[in-house]
Amino acid sequence: MTTTEAAGAELRDLLISRIRDVQDYPQPGVVFKDITPLLADPVAFSALVDALAELCRKHAATKVVGLEARGFILAAPAAARAHLGFVPVRKAGKLPGPTLAQGYDLEYGSAEIEVHADAFGPGDRVIIIDDVLATGGTAEAALDLIRRTGASVVGVSVLLELGFLAGRERLAPQLKGAPLDALLTL
Ligand SMILES: O=P(O)(O)OC[C@H]1O[C@H](OP(=O)(O)OP(=O)(O)O)[C@H](O)[C@@H]1O
Numbered sequence: 001m002t003t004t005e006a007a008g009a010e011l012r013d014l015l016i017s018r019i020r021d022v023q024d025y026p027q028p029g030v031v032f033k034d035i036t037p038l039l040a041d042p043v044a045f046s047a048l049v050d051a052l053a054e055l056c057r058k059h060a061a062t063k064v065v066g067l068e069a070r071g072f073i074l075a076a077p078a079a080a081r082a083h084l085g086f087v088p089v090r091k092a093g094k095l096p097g098p099t100l101a102q103g104y105d106l107e108y109g110s111a112e113i114e115v116h117a118d119a120f121g122p123g124d125r126v127i128i129i130d131d132v133l134a135t136g137g138t139a140e141a142a143l144d145l146i147r148r149t150g151a152s153v154v155g156v157s158v159l160l161e162l163g164f165l166a167g168r169e170r171l172a173p174q175l176k177g178a179p180l181d182a183l184l185t186l
C-alpha cells in the first residue's frame, strides 16, 4: 500500500507538519523523528487515531497490539475507537504473568520484548501498531513473538516508515502476506 492510499493528502500534510526532526538523538548520526508535537495537537492526534482505527476495521482485526512505549500511545486509543481489546507488548521484565520473549536489534540499540503467553485466544486476528518503522527489527521481533503465541497477524500499521532504512524489505518475508500500512513514508 502506498502512503497516499493509507492516508489522504490533507491528513498526510497535517501529520508530517507535526513531526519534528532531532539531530543526533539518541546517538550521533541518527535523525530522531519526534512525534510529541503531533500528540500535543488534538486535531492531528485524533485524526491519526481515526486513521489507525480504520485500518483495524479494514483488516478485521480482533486484537490490537501496541509496542512499548510509543506504540502504546497510538494503539490503545485506536483499539478503543475500533471497539477492540488492546494487548501490550512490553520491554522485558514488565509483565507479571507467564510470558514469551524475543530479542532484537533496532536502529540505535538492542532490546527484548515480551507478551503474556495467554494474551490471545483461538482465532484471534492481531494488528500490530507502532509509531515508526525504521530498520524493521522491532516489528520483525513482534511478528515472531505474536505468532509464537499461536495467534495470526493480519497487519502491521505504523504512523511513519523511514524508507531509506529498508525495513519494509527486511520485513517482507516475515509478513507472510500480511499488509504493512504506513500513513507516512519518508
Ligand atoms: O524499526 P526499528 O529500527 O526496530 O525501530 C523502530 C522502533 O524504535 C522505536 O522504539 P524504541 O525502542 O526507541 O522505544 P520507545 O517507543 O520506548 O521510545 C520505535 O517506537 C519503534 O518501536
Ligand SMILES: Nc1ncnc2[nH]cnc12
Residues within 6 Å of the ligand: 030, 031, 032, 033, 034, 106, 107, 108, 132, 134, 135
Ligand atoms: N529515527 C528514528 N526516529 C524515531 N524513532 C525511531 N525508532 C527507530 N529509529 C527512529
